[in-house]
Amino acid sequence: MTISSDEARAARTAPPGPPRRATFRLLKQLFTDRLALMGDNAEAYGDVVRIAIGPKAMYLVNHPDLAKHVLADNAANYHKGIGLQEARRALGDGLLTSDGETWKTQRRTIQPVFQPKRISRQAAVVASEVDDLIKRLAAHDGPVEILHEMTGLTLGVLGKTLLDAELGGYETLGHSFEAVQDQAMFEAVTLSMVPQWVPLKKQVEFRTAREDLRRIADELVEQRLANPVEDGEDVLSRLIASGSAESSSRERMRDELITLLLAGHETTASTLGWAFHLVDEHPEVGERLHAEAVEVLGDRLPGHEDLRKLTYTVSVVEEVMRLYPPVWLLPRIAQADDEIGGYHVPAGSDVVVVPYTLHRHPEFWADAERFDPGRFAGAERPPRYAYLPFGAGPRFCIGNSLGVMEAVFVLAMAARDLRLRKVPGKVVEPEAMLSLRVRGGLPMTVHPRERRLSDAA
Template sequence: MTGRQHRARAAHPAPPGPPRRATLRLLKQLFTDRLALMGDNAEVYGDVVRIAIGPKAMYLVNHPDLAKHVLADNAANYHKGIGLQEARRALGDGLLTSDGETWREQRRTIQPVFQPKRIARQAAVVAAEVDALIKRLGAHDGPVEILHEMTGLTLGVLGKTLLDAELGGYETLGHSFEAVQDQAMFEAVTLSAVPQWVPLKKQLEFRTARDDLRRIADELVEQRLANPVENGEDVLSRLIASGSGQGASRERMRDELITLLLAGHETTASTLGWAFHLIDEHPDVGERLHAEAVEVLGDRLPEHEDLRRLTYTAAVVEEVMRLYPPVWLLPRVAQADDEIGGYHVPAGSDVVVVPYTLHRHPGFWTDPERFDPGRFDPANPAGRPPRYAYIPFGAGPRFCIGNSLGVMEAVFVLAMAARDLVLRKVPGKVVDPEAMLSLRVRGGLPMTVHRRERVRRAEAA
């Protein structure tokens, strides 16, 4: 340790945290309940917590000002961390996992695809995809696996809006991405102690999934190379225009596509799953959604301009993402020593900002466990918490590039579903969160679908 490091530690002590004797309990939570691991320790030890598990120490950051420091003010000192490092085996150096100049170049290449005017022009495509989903759901007789349906929708939207391609034929995509998440989290919680060649079921499934994702990405690139779009604005066209399509450039395109396919569908699908669960738990919310959809849309498809009028629907989406942020963990690795909240954080440390706990911080949210879309009522902006108390899309330079498309998609789905349908969970279904790379419903979400007019008639009879 250098003299400078000694002085830093003397001036800024290590953060509080659970004692070494708690290691077994922490390990159990790390494997079985990562949300409790974060939430319990933040509640006991405060807004900066040092959690030591074996040879690793993780620094939990749970205050808006401190989140801003890590994600924005001193972002250059923090590279991608635990979980995302392990996901690199499947995602390569895509936008989600890369750092430094590689990341900046990738961002410059893809950013124009997400310009607000271009996303606004995609509203009709999104509405048509949602309309097809609502009709498909309404025709069901019996339980529907709603997360499967949302995954199919979000992949379809992603393909048409961002890739100018049909993804309907790639039915294995959702399963392959689940296997990637499972393996990445397994490696993270085991500190990569299990060799990758060990033929565990999870690791075998990961290899199959990785090969499947690479095959799909390569097929999409080959299709576009064979049928180029003149002055194409989609991601495939921009990636091809930015490189030769050969060698390292071809590998880069594959990495970007796999990353985009995962990030572009998983977060919105997870948000919609949690939304349908919470609406089922709060029928009054469903009734208000229905009333707004009827008033704003009537019997037509939504348009981009309707986003400004579907204010309650947008508030529901925001409150869903507060309670169940699809990206529940923002992991970083400190490149140099730092001071966070008066505490010393040494270089090489895993630093995690946890939107899940930040969004439930009692210092910034009244009755934080309660589902209340009124928190995001645009007529009451003074009731909103500080900017960095709510970060469902991250913050700073790595703010989610696709946030506007995801929000539009979620608002359209909830408005059209509430107008025409009532979704109810299958009796006995226990809904618990599963904290992987995204925050998803454990074990899926089977629901029964009812045409709203039939429900009305049954209630009136």
């Protein structure tokens, strides 16, 4: 067989990666430990790695300059990829899964809701919701499931700040989104080779969850149509104003709402779960958080201006997101041939930027596994694309400022009033789904503490 010069060049410039004989090990990691799959190969083969599993080849990108190329400089060549494609079955063509002109139109419609001035005006709403949370936690006698509480909080905040709606009555939302994540990742790792009609427990739960999410989205739209908001600044009002009552427009609104409900609560809830775990593991951090909260806030609720004063708390949140970025994987599909780091990447290839490994790159992070909020406390910041908790480029997370404000308020107010301790024997492990969450929940005991101004001295 004759090999063309182009084929020979492509072969010569293919990135390094694990050999074919490692397929069984790679498949096992893909199913059971996706973080190790990414981390082990980045450590073994460098900043561009070709991981071939069966008929698929995945290109791992693990350097700030190369992440910038994929996510920003040549972003038009990279559409949404593995995991998000599978999630489209539940999320439809929402902002998280859409591409091209559809995505641009959706982004323009929703963007004004996230303008800094509007988000700053929501600080009192966020603080009030967090205050209710702290009171609920303080009233617990026995262990409390922290991740459940964080999900309830973040959904409540999302409803009131972005939708001008009350989501407290939709208690199935958290479970439904968990089923969506489970099914999307299952389809991704099985290459969608398991027919959707097969009555596996996971697939049955997914179908039920999808119908539940569609029902809730439709109810929210109907409620807003029946009770319009005067200023019309919220997401629901903007979606309705941008479309019509036609079926195609209603389907688009449903897709956007389901996507917003998932992305708007899951990432912040996951971050807070990891924050409480890490603060419990490092009591000295909890004491510094407590001292700062007492000094800055005293007995009052925080306002938006306090984000500039709660500097250590912000650093803790940033370091939590470095170690456990809620969006741990940024998957793309190359639309045309490209060159990344001197290596050939064919059109149609799955290309993944992995914040989880990038945030541990030894060239940019010393003693990377150590939890150290001091990394973000000084004037020197890490390179822009070495730290991607909210992604980068045109698809930079639209809700980042609201998420950070919410996480800072929760951490400051909880540290001021409470000590949270993990239940003895609880093993905390990451579970890499669409978000990076704590596997199996996070039960903790709650212990009130006094607000002594002298503690801040």
